[in-house]
Amino acid sequence: MALDNETFSVLRSTVQKFIDQRLKPAEDVLEETDDVPADIVEEMKEIGLFGISIPEEYGGSGLSMAQECDVVYDLGHTSFAFRSVFGTNVGIGSQGILMDGTEEQKQAWLPRIASGEVIISFALTEPGAGSDAASLQTKATLEGDHYVINGTKRFITNASRASAFTLMARTGGPGAGGVSAFILPADTPGITLGKHDKKMGQRGTKTCDVVLDNVKVKAENIIGGTPGKGFSTAMKVLDRGRLHISALACGMADRLIRDAVDYAKQRKQFGQPIAQFQLVQAMLADSQTDLYAGLSMMRDCARAYDANPAGQRNQELSMAASCVKLFCTEMVGRVADRAVQIHGGSGYISEYKAERFYRDVRLLRLYEGTSQIQQLIIAKQLLQR
Template structure:
């Protein structure tokens, strides 16, 4: 639901200009240095990008889901590192606190997240618990007015820079499944919280992940999210459902950028005395990509609007995430093919995007997990 079309358009126009004039020209700098320059982070803070989804009452912009995916379409047109840096504050790092935190927890952390003063991380995945998040082994044992946390979290986005971590841990060892899991807000610098070495990844240079290790970390009981044990997994699922639509929209934006680059290359590159864009097999790849991007955009917008209406969009979010991320991978492959040998060298952005977008099919739930969710929801509906 778009609350004010004119205001949103002003924001999107400003963001479009920022992406074109600031972010895209510095993509190579970020990739080579594996870091986002401080002046860009400062500009992102000034634009309010760290608090897009956080309500105005806590200092954010409070965008709706439909507004958020339109913003993600724009951010997707440049290196994913930029979006990743602000992404946790607008998604998995803050939404759990917003949805299920106590009012005291919201007032303590959300304003700092909205301003970008504080960066957040979401600690769910473990060495032996990824898609099967309900099998996580990190424990939180009550000890007086505190909990003692032990365990390791893996591939945690923004962990090297985060000031707080939303941590999923098992508070009831007697319950093996999801019901025994609780969520905690753990502050950086807490004794017993150790960060592993920064991961060296296939792509997403400038977006950092690492292990977060809890070695008898003592966390005050007041940091239990919402003050209630056993609901942490439900919080995680609420957060991931929203995040899947965001990643789907990001995939659409990235695919649009890749296709635009490929089209311009095809118009400039000549073979046999004419631009390769005149060759029908090149046109077929361009047309297939355009059609799939259009379909994905429609899916994302439809699911976002339904979520804003208060509907359960578990199936729609998984459909959009699965289709959009797989589509993005196909577009990336076609665009490398259109570039030919030039697409395999780093002189052109498609080489970097080809590696970057591969992650979209993995995080926020793999394609295979989305297939399972969709099918199970279908079966559940049919059996009612």
């Protein structure tokens, strides 16, 4: 699955112009209102951003993983929340259906997800199950031809925008083998949402609790139709999502470096631009070196992902995705810290974007698997070799 080079070049150019002409000028509006303007969301749908990872046969653009990473890298050059609006449709919300769903499920959901008609969210994390995803407690009890679900999900991105959830619940015994993945319409009776979380950064992104109280869902809504496969589905989805987040981290790092270079060339101290000082140059050089390493890792892994049979989990490739996610998200944290330092006191003031990006990038080391979880995945695979 991939677009031909000429078509992809046109799409990417369109996205880059959209970022420069529409998204960057709206960054301050987003920060002030804590929301993405509705007209921008509609333009995202028109461009096709909600379906870039979904095959053309289901109404999407059919980008390869490498192509998706290039587009996401570009989107890293503006406020995080713009990508977040469609991020769950492109990644963790839709990919479980695409990888493991029945053909009927794909036909019923993917075209509407790709168009943006349906916003789909990924509901895995719980108050007591974050890094230890296999210990989730949300319970789905079979009653005839449907399940009754009870539990609470936490920090669920786009829950308040969602038309449906890819939801993980326990249908069997303890451990990973007892978890199933459901496609759950958001208007199902018994679903209530908590208040929006007030976060350190990433204004404009929407996360909240999802509370399920005797929620009835048909047994046929289990992804793939077979109970007990949900944890495997979630892990495959997260492997892919980790590459997506790594590409985003690289784009954000590039934006930070560019802003820091521009500021260093303009800001004068001791009678000359601070860009002339070797200690400032060293911070810029270290940041660019970090970025180059991250980009190289991300692009290499994306190519390997594209070469892997669709829907199959390769343990070596999973380890590589964890390596990339670990390095790139830690890397952008270092770059953001240096960018604030280069800006000096101005870097701590919200008028300059370094302060905003510094807060935004901190979350990248926490979700879709913390840095420490990536270390455990990497070490476990090394020991199993």
